[in-house]
Amino acid sequence: MRKLSLTIFCFLAVAVSGCKKFEHFQTDPNKPTQATPELLLSNLEMVAFNDISTSAAFASRYLINTDDISASQYYNWQRSDFTDYNNLRQVVKMETEATRTNQTVYPALGKFFRAWFYMRLTLTFGDIPYTEALEGAQEKFTPAYNRQADIFLNILDDLKVANSQLANSTDDIRGDIIFAGKKDKWRRLINTFSLRILMSLSQKEGNTTLKVKERFAEIVNNPTQYPLMTDNSDNGQLVFVDQQKNRYPYYNNNSMQTAMYLEESFVNLLKGFKDPRLFRFAQKAPLYTTLPDTDFNAYGGAKGSATIDVNNGLAVAGKVSRIAKRFYNDPVNEPGIVLGYAELQFILAEAAVRGWISGDASSFYKKGIKASMEFCKIASDNITDYLAQPAVQLVPGKELEGIFNQKYISFFMNSGWQVFYEQRRTGLPVFDVSGDGVLNDKKVPKRWMYPETEINLNRQHVSEAITRQYPQGDNINGVMWLLVKE
Structure with a gap:
């Protein structure tokens, strides 16, 4: 009888355990469901600041490839992807975890990373999903596309808020592998990034909504409120170390x-x-x-x-x-710069030539050259001799050409695709298309086509975006709003 009772008890116990909801077994108790904002910050920095690209070097006429026919070198690229939306989802997670743990500094950094990834996306395609882009939790799986003009305006406003929030925050930044938690350096990066964006809008000087010149001057003329980079120690860069997954990306390539x-x-x-x-x-x-x-x-x-x-x-x-x-x-080689002091000085030199700010364009220009050469470990005497050369001096009436040439040199194997976007904006230096290898009817492309997944899954909204931007359809030679003079 006791054996029978024991058997029945065991049967009932198994039956009760078997009644657990299916969802219970979908949760792995060995895997965390939450992550601290500092851990998410470190991962975001690794993604955003590791931006060294041979494809950009081919397209920007720094390097050639003799192994195979590179689409970047021969201007035969077609579609790009929306990978940065995955990075943006990580930004949302960092912000959510910061709210949960009551850490106010990370949402400010979140605004920077939102701006960073959205800017990469819009410079690649033109109009992109923005307002509704990260609302999958609200079951918005086919987001509308925002106009590039509105995206730029929102990004600039967000960066302004981020600078202010960091200035007022008393929280520590933990998990920061770029600036070791120094909020002043983050503010310098954020404000320098704002100037880069504003200079990318040089064709929009007449746009009364953006007020490009006014915004630019506001930042430059108020260094206490909007601190900027002061030297190469403020560079936004990833320093590589001789450890697995942390080495220079082309080490042993x-x-x-x-x-x-x-x-x-x-x-x-x-x-x-x-x-x-x-x-x-x-x-x-x-x-x-x-x-x-x-x-x-x-x-x-x-x-x-x-x-x-x-x-x-x-x-x-x-x-x-x-x-x-x-x-x-060299497993360490040199840091990967995404935005540095040398670029800032070239931006200020261009702004002075354009009349956006006061100041000596030649002085800014030479500071940019000096910073670039110091980064390249050129001896100080050689830098002095170089800067004294007649060929290096800015020529009246051709100042922008001189600035763009030196800015171009300074971008070698750093700053991702920024050098290509600068040339797209200015036309300088001229990229050679004279040889028989160039495809795309011997033209340098202006953009990338939207991902195939968008055509398949979000056809209505991407089709609307294409129609309003590119009368000839989704093609790599389409001229986005950013490049149209106002």
Whole structure:
């Protein structure tokens, strides 16, 4: 009888446990359902600040690839993706966790990261989902597309608020691998980012809603309220360390070692200025290895627009310089800059030329060159000699050309696609499309087409966005609102 009772008890126990709801078994007790905002911040910084791209280097005529036909080099790209929306969802999580734990500093940083990722998206495509983009929890799976003009306006306003919130916050920033929790440096980055965005709107000087010049001057003329970067120590950059997943992204990269050569027009630009940064960017061409390392005649490039067969022939003949060895054999190499002091000085120089601010354009310009050369570890005496050269001085009436050339040099292997967007905005320096390798009817593209997933899953809204922006349809040569003069 006791055995029977025990059997019945065990049966009932199993039956009761079997009545647990299905959802109970969907939760893994060994996996956390919450993350601290500082952990999420570290991950966001790794994603946002690790932005070194050989594709951007091909498209911007710094490098050529002799391994295969690069769509970036030959201007034959088509669609990009919405990966940054995944990053934006992580920003939302950081903000949510900060609210849950009553930490006010992280929502301010959240505004910066929102601005950062949304800016990358809109510069890629034009109009994008913005207001409704992160409302999947409210079952908005087909978000409407906002106009680029409204996105820029909202981003600038958010950055202004972020600067103010950080100034007033007494909370510590934990998990910060960029500035080690220094709020003043974050404010300098945020305000410098605002100036970059405003300068990207140089075609919109006449837009009475944006008030580009007024916003720019407000920041520059109020350093207490809007502090800016003061030197290279304020650079927004990711410092690499010799640990797994934290090394320079092209360390031990086989293609970087064997197939990455410098582009001819870039080499010629550096040679024309007798720029010692060439010796930091490139190896001597094999044909000239007997010449001193500091002999400009020992370096050569190949046309990014030439066919791969032509460039391979030049490489085999030893006439072309490979990228410097440090880019593939040094696990630390140099920090990855996403926005730095040198760029700020070139922005201020351009603003002075345009009459947006007072100040000496030449002084800003030379500070930008000096900061770039110091980052490249050029000796101070060589910097002084370089800045004294007649060829380096700004020419009256051609100041912007001089500024853009030096800004272009300073972006080598850093700042992601920003250099391409600068050239798209200004037309300088001119990217060579003369060779037989260039596709896209020998034109430099203006944008990327929307992802295929949007066509399949959000057809109505993406079609509306395409129709109002690009009369010829979704194509890589469409001119977005940002580039239309007002």
